[in-house]
Structures are given as C-alpha cells and as structure tokens.
Amino acid sequence: MSDQNECVVSIEEPCALRTDGRAASTSEDDQSTEIDNVSPDEADNMDVRIRNLKKLVEEENQEKTTDGPNQSARPPKIQKVPFILRDREGFHKCYEPRVVSIGPIHHKKPNLRFAEQYKPKLTAMFIKESKQETEALYNVINDRIQELKDCYHEDVVKDYDDKTLSWILFLDGCSILVFIHGFIHGKLKYFKIKTDHIAFTQHDLFLLENQIPFQVLRLLMDSTPPSFKTELKKSIAQFICANVMAPVAFKKYLSFDMDKLDPIHLLDLLQHVAVLSNKEKIAIINGSEHQTQQSFRNVQELKAAGIGLIPNKFCSLSDITFYSFCFKGWLELPPLIVDDSTAPKFLNLIAYEGCPDNFRTNYEITSYISFLDSLIDHANDVKELRSAKILHNLLGCDEEVASLFNEIARDLVPNDGHYKDVKIAIQLHYDSRWMTWIAEAYNDHFSSPWTILAFIAALVALALSGIQTWFGVFSPSDPCTNCSACTRK
Structure with a gap:
C-alpha cells in the first residue's frame, strides 16, 4: 500500500x-478556578469575595516581581x-x-x-x-x-x-x-x-x-x-x-514580511497588511499644534470649498494625505473596492480591534471607516468618490453604498490621533473664505472645458476690441494732410 x-x-x-x-x-488547573465560577448564593458569601480579591492581588504581585510582560x-x-x-x-x-x-x-x-x-x-x-x-x-x-x-x-x-x-x-x-x-x-x-x-x-x-x-x-x-x-x-x-480590498493595479506596491509581522491569526495578518503604510504622510499645516473643530460634513462641502479628490497609488488604508496649491486643495485617498465582502471584512476587523484584551491595536481600521464616514452622507458623495476612482462600486446603487458606510461607522470610537494633521489641514483650507469664494466661482463658471474656452474667447475678443478702440482714438493723423509739401501747394 x-x-x-x-x-x-x-x-x-x-x-x-x-x-x-x-x-x-479535571486537571488541577480547572479545580483551581472553581472559586471564580461561584453561584449567586455563594457570591453572597463575603469569604468567597475576599478570597477572589486576594487571588487577584497575588497575581498582580507575582507579575511585578517576575517582570512579566x-x-x-x-x-x-x-x-x-x-x-x-x-x-x-x-x-x-x-x-x-x-x-x-x-x-x-x-x-x-x-x-x-x-x-x-x-x-x-x-x-x-x-x-x-x-x-x-x-x-x-x-x-x-x-x-x-x-x-x-x-x-x-x-x-x-x-x-x-x-x-x-x-x-x-x-x-x-x-x-x-x-x-x-x-x-x-x-x-x-x-x-x-x-x-x-x-x-x-x-x-x-x-x-x-x-x-x-x-x-x-x-x-x-x-x-x-x-x-x-x-x-x-x-x-x-x-x-x-x-x-486586501483594493483594485489589483494598486497592489503592486504591496509588500510585507510575514515573519516580522508575527500575526496572531489570518484576520490579524489581514489587518496588519491593510494598514501597512508605504509612504510618508503629507499635510501642509500652519503650525503643528493648531487645534480646530471639524465643520465640513461631506464630499460635497469639500468640493464647494475647492478641495478635490484623487486616488493615491498605494492601497494602504492609512495612506490618506492632503496638500494645497494656490486656491485649490487635494485630498488623496486609497482606492477601495466595495462589494458583498466589504461589510463582513470591515465589521470583523473592527470587532477584532474592539476585543477587550486587544491592546496591540491602534484602531486603524476603525479610524479609517470613521474618516470615510465623515466624507459620505448621501449618494452624491459616493458618486464623487466613484468619479474620482477612489470607490469602485460593485455592490449596487450609490445610495446603498452610502447607507452601508453610515451603518458600519455608527457608534464607532476612532483613535483621534489618526489623520489628525490631515483633518486640521482640510479645516484650515475650508475656513479660508477667499479660497472658498475663488473655488465657488471656479465651480460655478468653469465646471466644464467649454465654459473655460468660452471665457478665453471672450477675453480675446475683449482684448481685440480694446486694441481697435485704442488705435481709433490715438492713432496719428494722415501724413498727407499735414506735410509741408502739401501746405505749400
């Protein structure tokens, strides 16, 4: 055989x-824990309560004397x-x-x-x-x-x-x-x-x-x-x-050493890789200690304030950056595929971060979902993110995607330190009223290439008209009417 x-x-x-x-x-270890699993009647016994507390004190003392982890x-x-x-x-x-x-x-x-x-x-x-x-x-x-x-x-x-x-x-x-x-x-x-x-x-x-x-x-x-x-x-x-919930084209920069990450299980490994940053964060801020209250509510308001959306080339959920040039601001977000697996993966990652004894996490996934939820209120916000190729919607209508992230983010408590500089930079740009006015004018009057071309054509026509008027008023007289030869005749 x-x-x-x-x-x-x-x-x-x-x-x-x-x-x-x-x-x-029936090992001795199980017998030693019987005092912890007492019935309600036994719990009323003060001796049992004191004995349990003494056990906890002994464990604390033992950990300190042995320099435990x-x-x-x-x-x-x-x-x-x-x-x-x-x-x-x-x-x-x-x-x-x-x-x-x-x-x-x-x-x-x-x-x-x-x-x-x-x-x-x-x-x-x-x-x-x-x-x-x-x-x-x-x-x-x-x-x-x-x-x-x-x-x-x-x-x-x-x-x-x-x-x-x-x-x-x-x-x-x-x-x-x-x-x-x-x-x-x-x-x-x-x-x-x-x-x-x-x-x-x-x-x-x-x-x-x-x-x-x-x-x-x-x-x-x-x-x-x-x-x-x-x-x-x-x-x-x-x-x-x-x-990893990103388009295949964006995963070419994704690399990790599994031995160095030392995962606890497969879900833990996915969590590590999903937030593994591959670049430095960029946020141009006037003063790193600046504190401000976030007042923008969704993508539509950011767009009205002159802030555009672009996908970055990395797929790490922690790679969110913001920078501004002149009156225009740009928010870079990692591309994300939204399909039937999105809710289970995010919910289980969030649940893992929320486990009572999980002290190794910094709530990266929870903070990302909370930040994304701050950008999404309605279907139009999803439409803008989809048009910017940040969200790849394979789930259904935009309204369904908006409801999904709003529900996932409900009652979550993120780590305030994540994306702090990005939020401050966005808020500073959002609060700059002259930038907002220029941006509003730009969005209202130059939202398409045709309006830009029409504006340029109007400027050229106005310039030509001005030149023609100038020559009509200030051009020199006909030399034949004033020359000395004609005067002597």
Missing part, C-alpha cells in the same frame, strides 16, 4: 486520536465578537460562517456539516506533501496543546478536552494550508469543491470567530520539506494580498 493511501486511511479513522465527547478537563504586549485571545457589536441590527450575519467552521467556536454546527467532508481530503493531501507520518504530524499539535489552548478565551474552549481540541486544530490547520495553496494555484478543482463554496470559504477564513492560532500553521509548515514550506508561505502572502 502506498504512503498516500496510508495517510488517507489514518485520517478517515480518527477514533484513535480523537475523543467523542467534550468532557470538561506588559499588558499591552500580550497578544489578544481568540474570542467571540463583543456583544455591543453583534447586537447591531442587520449585521449579525456578517460574523457567522456560511459554509465552514474553523476552530472550536462554531464546531459541529448543523448548518456547517457539509464542508466537513472536505477537511479529511485536504488534510490527507497535506500529509502526503509533508512526507510525515500521520501520528507524528498530529503530535506536533497535540504536544503544544496547552500553549495553543491559551490562545483562546477560556469561555471558548472550556467545553473541549485537550484531545478533541488538538484534533480540531490539526484538521483545520492542514485544511487551511492546502485550501490557500490550492486557491492561489488553481488546484481546488482536484477536490471537487464548487466555485460558490470556494468563495464562501474565502469569506469564512476572515471571521473573528472562525480563527485558529497562526502558530498552528507555523508548526505544520515547519514540519514540511523546505521547498514546500516556501510555497505555502508565498501562497499565504498572495492570499492575503488577494483579500
């Missing part, structure tokens, strides 16, 4: 590696979407997987069972390419399960024993790597995965509740031959670039 067949058989017989139940672990340096744990975001009407489906569950949160949901049939096939292919024995590759994950388990919020994994969780992470990790590699190289047809399922799976891989630790992918890739590992890393990088 070939090695490939051995791999398939061992995958199809997971009973030796997997436990059927989700029995809670700063809270801001701790990676956020994989968890459910915060309730304040999930409860928003109309968007709860954007956090739910459509065809496949990844990780423990949505595991064994009835509506996601169909995709489970592909995981053993994808995993078998990975085992074949890794040139490893099935048990050896599984143990790469199982031997590190405590470390990997700590990457999840305790509420997410409390109902899973270590063996079950190891199997989930092993199967999902292998499946993700083969899926991404097959997606990039057009090999998913080998597994007879339908086109719509491929699209939905791509969507599901960037949901906050559908993440596995990137460490799982690293461990599995490190267990493969160097050449295949290199292919897998390149495929992941290309897959992330493919999911």
Whole structure:
C-alpha cells in the first residue's frame, strides 16, 4: 500500500486520536478556578469575595516581581465578537460562517456539516506533501496543546478536552494550508469543491470567530520539506494580498514580511497588511499644534470649498494625505473596492480591534471607516468618490453604498490621533473664505472645458476690441494732410 493511501486511511479513522465527547478537563488547573465560577448564593458569601480579591492581588504581585510582560504586549485571545457589536441590527450575519467552521467556536454546527467532508481530503493531501507520518504530524499539535489552548478565551474552549481540541486544530490547520495553496494555484478543482463554496470559504477564513492560532500553521509548515514550506508561505502572502480590498493595479506596491509581522491569526495578518503604510504622510499645516473643530460634513462641502479628490497609488488604508496649491486643495485617498465582502471584512476587523484584551491595536481600521464616514452622507458623495476612482462600486446603487458606510461607522470610537494633521489641514483650507469664494466661482463658471474656452474667447475678443478702440482714438493723423509739401501747394 502506498504512503498516500496510508495517510488517507489514518485520517478517515480518527477514533484513535480523537475523543467523542467534550468532557470538561479535571486537571488541577480547572479545580483551581472553581472559586471564580461561584453561584449567586455563594457570591453572597463575603469569604468567597475576599478570597477572589486576594487571588487577584497575588497575581498582580507575582507579575511585578517576575517582570512579566506588559499588558499591552500580550497578544489578544481568540474570542467571540463583543456583544455591543453583534447586537447591531442587520449585521449579525456578517460574523457567522456560511459554509465552514474553523476552530472550536462554531464546531459541529448543523448548518456547517457539509464542508466537513472536505477537511479529511485536504488534510490527507497535506500529509502526503509533508512526507510525515500521520501520528507524528498530529503530535506536533497535540504536544503544544496547552500553549495553543491559551490562545483562546477560556469561555471558548472550556467545553473541549485537550484531545478533541488538538484534533480540531490539526484538521483545520492542514485544511487551511492546502485550501490557500490550492486557491492561489488553481488546484481546488482536484477536490471537487464548487466555485460558490470556494468563495464562501474565502469569506469564512476572515471571521473573528472562525480563527485558529497562526502558530498552528507555523508548526505544520515547519514540519514540511523546505521547498514546500516556501510555497505555502508565498501562497499565504498572495492570499492575503488577494483579500486586501483594493483594485489589483494598486497592489503592486504591496509588500510585507510575514515573519516580522508575527500575526496572531489570518484576520490579524489581514489587518496588519491593510494598514501597512508605504509612504510618508503629507499635510501642509500652519503650525503643528493648531487645534480646530471639524465643520465640513461631506464630499460635497469639500468640493464647494475647492478641495478635490484623487486616488493615491498605494492601497494602504492609512495612506490618506492632503496638500494645497494656490486656491485649490487635494485630498488623496486609497482606492477601495466595495462589494458583498466589504461589510463582513470591515465589521470583523473592527470587532477584532474592539476585543477587550486587544491592546496591540491602534484602531486603524476603525479610524479609517470613521474618516470615510465623515466624507459620505448621501449618494452624491459616493458618486464623487466613484468619479474620482477612489470607490469602485460593485455592490449596487450609490445610495446603498452610502447607507452601508453610515451603518458600519455608527457608534464607532476612532483613535483621534489618526489623520489628525490631515483633518486640521482640510479645516484650515475650508475656513479660508477667499479660497472658498475663488473655488465657488471656479465651480460655478468653469465646471466644464467649454465654459473655460468660452471665457478665453471672450477675453480675446475683449482684448481685440480694446486694441481697435485704442488705435481709433490715438492713432496719428494722415501724413498727407499735414506735410509741408502739401501746405505749400
């Protein structure tokens, strides 16, 4: 029997590696946390409350004496979407997987069972390419399960024993790597995965509740031959670039080092790459300490104040710049594709930034959406952004796009430091009334090439008329009437 067949058989017989139940672990660690999960009646007991507080004090003291890691340096744990975001009407489906569950949160949901049939096939292919024995590759994950388990919020994994969780992470990790590699190289047809399922799976891989630790992918890739590992890393990088929400032509400047970014999971990697700046910010301001209140409300008002919109050549959402020349101002914005995937991606990125223990984020995506929302009030604002080739609307009518960004941005709290200089520069230009008057005159009377040509023609005609009048009044008399020869005759 070939090695490939051995791999398939061992995958199809997971009973030796997997436990059927989700029995809670009876380890000493679980017993030590029983005092935290007290019933309402027990919570009334003052001794229990004091004991819990003493435990917290001991943990604080231990962290200080051991010079433990700063809270801001701790990676956020994989968890459910915060309730304040999930409860928003109309968007709860954007956090739910459509065809496949990844990780423990949505595991064994009835509506996601169909995709489970592909995981053993994808995993078998990975085992074949890794040139490893099935048990050896599984143990790469199982031997590190405590470390990997700590990457999840305790509420997410409390109902899973270590063996079950190891199997989930092993199967999902292998499946993700083969899926991404097959997606990039057009090999998913080998597994007879339908086109719509491929699209939905791509969507599901960037949901906050559908993440596995990137460490799982690293461990599995490190267990493969160097050449295949290199292919897998390149495929992941290309897959992330493919999911950055910008036109393909603008992604040629997009480059990143995946090892230096050290992502927590795929969604975290997408967040890093989406805001990875490739140029210096430009904002011409009279005094960096200038403070002003934003009074402009949308693109239409900026246009009336002589501020135009142009796309920059980068696709990073943090690359927003402003500069002015004479009476005209220019706001450069990154180009953005708006389609069916826009809302789920942005909402899950925002949810990830809003996780209670995510201290590594500076709310870049949240701040970008808030800034874009400050430019969009109505369909006409979307039309201007679309005409400037900043928004590429593949979703529907402009009114639908305007409503989408207004709803996504509702109740968001951005980082005030992002785009601060840009906002100040725009406001200073907006507040310069003489610039506004010139701009209004320009927009009212020179909005098309024909009006400009008509104005130039009128100036030429006026100049010619003036020259003709001047020669008619001030031209010298006829020399024949005044010369001395004619006078003597």
